[in-house]
Amino acid sequence: MSQTQTFRFPHSAGSWLRALIAAVLAVAFFGLVLMFAAIFAAAALVVIGAAMLAGGAWWLWRKVRGRKNGDDDDGVTILVARHGPSGWTVDGNGSSRD
Known part of the structure; x- marks a missing residue:
């Protein structure tokens, strides 16, 4: 009589x-x-960094390029300061800013 027994893990x-x-x-x-x-x-973070670099480049381009002389003038008068005989003077066109 042979008895085969399989190995089973205990529960x-x-x-x-x-x-x-x-x-x-x-x-x-x-x-x-x-x-x-x-x-x-x-x-x-890479996308945000690229967007910040592009925004900085655009801002720098606007600063370097300056304003266009066109219809977008908002009434700003550019004053020139010169050193006169009695100190510094500012020359303008006489109109005040609103």
Whole structure:
């Protein structure tokens, strides 16, 4: 008479193994979520940095280029200061600003 016996994990060992595999999968999923969050945050920082550089370049271009002499004049008078015999004087066209 031969009796074949298969090796089976005891009930507690099988549940421990399943719990261990579930814990490893949960940690891996959590790590994947954190990695994606870090990648998306880095991409957002790159986009924000590029936008700030473009805005700074546009602002600098407007400062260097200056105002156009056209219809957008808002009544600003440019005054010229000269050193006269009795100190500094400011020459203007005589009109005051509103």
